[in-house]
Amino acid sequence: MKTHEFTIIASGLNPEAEDFEDRFFDAGCDDATLSFQKGVIIIEFAREAVSFSKAVTSAYRAVLGAGATVERVEPDYLVSLSEIAERSGKTRQAISLYTNGNRGEGFPAPVARVTSNHPLWDWEEVAGWLVERNALPKEELVRARVVKEANLHLDATDAPADNFVRRLEAAEAA
Amino acid sequence: MPRSRHPDKEIEQAVAYAEEEGWTLVPIKGHAWGRLYCAHHDRDGCKVSVWSTPKSTGNHARALVRAVDRCPHRERKEDNDEDS
Numbered sequence: 053m054k055t056h057e058f059t060i061i062a063s064g065l066n067p068e069a070e071d072f073e074d075r076f077f078d079a080g081c082d083d084a085t086l087s088f089q090k091g092v093i094i095i096e097f098a099r100e101a102v103s104f105s106k107a108v109t110s111a112y113r114a115v116l117g118a119g120a121t122v123e124r125v126e127p128d129y130l131v132s133l134s135e136i137a138e139r140s141g142k143t144r145q146a147i148s149l150y151t152n153g154n155r156g157e158g159f160p161a162p163v164a165r166v167t168s169n170h171p172l173w174d175w176e177e178v179a180g181w182l183v184e185r186n187a188l189p190k191e192e193l194v195r196a197r198v199v200k201e202a203n204l205h206l207d208a209t210d211a212p213a214d215n216f217v218r219r220l221e222a223a224e225a226a
Numbered sequence: 227m228p229r230s231r232h233p234d235k236e237i238e239q240a241v242a243y244a245e246e247e248g249w250t251l252v253p254i255k256g257h258a259w260g261r262l263y264c265a266h267h268d269r270d271g272c273k274v275s276v277w278s279t280p281k282s283t284g285n286h287a288r289a290l291v292r293a294v295d296r297c298p299h300r301e302r303k304e305d306n307d308e309d310s
Contacts (some may be wrong), residue, residue, distance in 0.1 A: 191259045
C-alpha cells in the first residue's frame with residue numbers, strides 16, 4: 053500500500069490539555085505529527101491506504117473521533133505562482149511565462165485575489181493543464197481533485213459528514 | 227540537568243535540531259514523549275508533540291523538522307514568497 057502525505061488543519065481542542073496527544077493517538081493518528089502553530093492544530097499525516105481519498109477520509113474520521121473539528125485539508129487547491137513552481141518542479145520564471153501568456157497557450161486564469169499583486173490559481177485547473185502537456189504525473193491531478201473537493205465540502209458548513217466520503221471518492225474516480 | 231534522550235535515533239536527532247533552533251522540550255506522560263515549544267512559547271508560539279512510538283519513526287522525525295522549519299518566529303534567512 054502506498055503512503056499518502058497530507059495535512060489536516062483542525063480546531064476545537066486545547067493543545068495544552070493533558071490528554072491532547074492521547075486523544076489523537078487513541079483515535080488512530082499514530083501516523084500523524086501534531087503541532088500547534090498560528091493558532092491552529094496542524095496534523096501532518098503519512099497514511100498508508102489503497103487510495104488517496106481513502107487515506108484522507110479515514111484521517112478525517114480519526115480527527116473527528118479525537119474530538120476536534122476539521123477545518124481544512126492541505127496542500128490547498130488555491131496556489132500562488134511560487135507554489136505552482138514548487139509543485140511542478142519548474143522555476144518561477146518558467147511559470148510566470150505561462151501565467152503571462154507568453155509561452156502557455158490556454159493556461160488557466162487566476163481564480164482568487166485576481167485584482168491583487170499576488171493572485172491565486174486553482175491547482176486542479178493548473179494540474180490539469182500541466183498533465184495534458186506531460187509536465188506533471190496524472191496522480192497529482194487526482195490528488196488535486198480530492199483535496200479541492202474536501203475543502204469545498206468543509207467550506208459548506210452545513211454539509212453532513214457522510215457526504216464527505218462520497219464526494220471524495222467520486223472526485224478520485226472522475 | 228540534561229534531558230533524557232529519545233530511544234529512537236532519528237527522532238532524537240530531530241529533537242536535538244529543534245533545540246539548536248531555540249526550542250525547548252517539556253517531557254509529558256502518555257503516548258507523547260514530550261512537547262517541543264519554540265522560543266516564543268510565552269505568547270502565540272509554536273508547539274509540536276513528540277511521540278514515544280509513532281507508526282513510522284522516520285516519517286515522524288521528518289515531520290518534526292518540517293514543523294521547526296515553518297515556525298514563523300525563527301529568524302528568516304530568506305523570505306521569498308512574493309509573487310510578481
